[in-house]
Amino acid sequence: MTSFGTMFRALNRNKFSLINQIFLVELLAVVVSSLWTLVTGHFSSMTLFYSFISWGSIAWWVAFILLSRKNEQTFMQDTYRLVPIGDGGFYGANVLSSLVELLYFSVVQAVVLVITMLIGGMGNVDSDMHAFLNGFFDGSGWHAALSGMPANWPWLFLGMVIVALGILLLVWTTITLIHFLTSVISNFLPRGRQRVVLVILYIVVIWLVTRIISLLVMLYTKYTSGFVGAHVASQIYLAAGAIVILLVLEVVANIFLLKKWVETQAN
Amino acid sequence: MTNVLAMNQVSYKRNLKTILHDVDLTLETGKIIGLLGENGAGKTTLMRLITGSAKGKGTVAVSGDTVIANRKSHISFSEQLHGFSNSTKLDEVIAFYQRVYADFDPKQFTELCTFLQIDTSLKLSSLSKGMKEKVIIALTLARRTNLYLLDEPFSGIDSMSRKKIISSIIKWKPENATMVISDHYVSEIAPILDEIVIVKDQTIYTHRPADSVREEFGVGIEAYYESLYEGGVQHD
Incomplete structure (x- = not known):
């Protein structure tokens, strides 16, 4: 049997090269657009920073969409499904490897932004960015920022991280749930006009899944609204709780479908 | 039996x-x-x-x-490698097999590659249909399964290579395997x-x-x- 770690590394390898390709295309776009700015005479010390912000956000969405697509393809291909590993391990390795690669991409983006911000801000002593960076490095900016924050800010920050990661995973598990349900149901429908039937089926399944999710969220909000009050921390933690519950439900449903019903595409 | x-x-x-x-x-x-x-x-x-x-x-x-x-x-099944993009090099496909299948025998794979005249530095996109089938046969038979x-x-696969593979297939199969x-x-x-x-x-x-x-x-x-x-x- 293949271990979870081995499967994770094998799937991660493919996705790692995909992410690097996206980053290379982004770099190319930044270089071209910066050169254009230079030619038009609008180049400043902050051009690279702003260029990375705009191209970086597009690249992040491209990475997210391509990783989502890769996730779903992996679930349906014999190349991966024939590996001797349990369905839970396989599912987890696939989703986790995508998450790790998206986080890697986000970290690379953040590092590039910080570097270009430092280059740009330190390069122009008259800019607002220069003043901001000075405050950042001599500590006065930190003190001002932290003094305005509530005492439990580390917990708030942790809660927000959980919510952000949870939403990201929830989007992927929901896409997979819709994909699996549609694939399973289409196996029970007559072969004729499969394309039309699939489009209608996708619309119906998407509508059903979003209805069920919103119903669950409504129920959860109804029963927990009494605990929330005006505390930001409790609102964040209750949101995180709702996301985790939904996530667990969807993961269990996906693994069940994968085990019992979802077939790979035939050779 | x-x-x-x-x-x-x-x-x-x-x-x-x-x-x-x-x-x-x-x-x-x-x-x-x-x-x-x-x-x-x-x-x-x-x-x-x-x-x-x-x-x-x-x-x-x-x-x-x-x-x-x-x-x-x-089980070792002759899977069509649909999980790899056309730009994937054969070396990467082999590395994947080696990584996920504990029973993959690299020595046997190398022997099969020599026998079938497979160049492992090529990309999947540059393989002809017959050559891709040969790769699939080599990958399938390089595992030690039942x-x-x-x-x-x-x-x-051309008729000459086909006859060559068929006549030697018994050599690549473990004795107790089916x-x-x-x-x-x-x-x-x-x-x-x-x-x-x-x-x-x-x-x-x-x-x-x-x-x-x-x-x-x-x-x-x-x-x-x-x-x-x-x-x-x-x-x-």
């Missing part, structure tokens, strides 16, 4: 159409079996049911294991077959030793197989 495969009352339906029903099939270890049947008879589906890629009713046990994840560790499932492994070959080149694979399994009328029509066909009917495997279809109902 022990059984490597036991299928009991296996049925499979898709898009409201029965593809296979009431399949009972037992295969012993150490045999080479020809899986025969016309196009669309259900040969590939039968293999997919064994690997767990298709979900049917009934029980399938490979080397005594009925749990799909365990079953997979006993059951090999080769689904039309010779399509696209190999199931589904192919349309019946006359070419017939000499190496120990048994034949014919899929017809959505079930196992016959399963018998290859020698018994020659002895009882006095004809070759291909003639016997074709005679079953003469005047018979055609299924697609």
Whole structure:
């Protein structure tokens, strides 16, 4: 049997090269657009920073969409499904490897932004960015920022991280749930006009899944609204709780479908 | 002799159409079996049911294991490498196999590559259909498993290479392993077959030793197989 770690590394390898390709295309776009700015005479010390912000956000969405697509393809291909590993391990390795690669991409983006911000801000002593960076490095900016924050800010920050990661995973598990349900149901429908039937089926399944999710969220909000009050921390933690519950439900449903019903595409 | 495969009352339906029903099939270890049947008879589906890629009713046990994840560790299937993009280099495909299959034998793979004249530095996109099939055969046979499932492994391969592979296939198979070959080149694979399994009328029509066909009917495997279809109902 293949271990979870081995499967994770094998799937991660493919996705790692995909992410690097996206980053290379982004770099190319930044270089071209910066050169254009230079030619038009609008180049400043902050051009690279702003260029990375705009191209970086597009690249992040491209990475997210391509990783989502890769996730779903992996679930349906014999190349991966024939590996001797349990369905839970396989599912987890696939989703986790995508998450790790998206986080890697986000970290690379953040590092590039910080570097270009430092280059740009330190390069122009008259800019607002220069003043901001000075405050950042001599500590006065930190003190001002932290003094305005509530005492439990580390917990708030942790809660927000959980919510952000949870939403990201929830989007992927929901896409997979819709994909699996549609694939399973289409196996029970007559072969004729499969394309039309699939489009209608996708619309119906998407509508059903979003209805069920919103119903669950409504129920959860109804029963927990009494605990929330005006505390930001409790609102964040209750949101995180709702996301985790939904996530667990969807993961269990996906693994069940994968085990019992979802077939790979035939050779 | 022990059984490597036991299928009991296996049925499979898709898009409201029965593809296979009431399949009972037992295969012993150490045999080479020809899986025969016309196009669309259900040969590939039968293999997919064994690997767990298709979900049917009934029980399938490979080397005594009925749990799909365990079953997979006993099976090497000639998968078409659809999970890799065309820009993937063969070296990367091999690294993937080596990583995820503990029974992958790199030494045997290298020998197979030399025998089949495969250049592992190429990308998948630069391989001809025949060369890709050779790669698939090499990857499938480089694993040390109990059951090999080769689904039309010779399509696209030139006749000289095909004959060369068929005549040497016994060399690459572990002694106690069973190999199931589904192919349309019946006359070419017939000499190496120990048994034949014919899929017809959505079930196992016959399963018998290859020698018994020659002895009882006095004809070759291909003639016997074709005679079953003469005047018979055609299924697609």
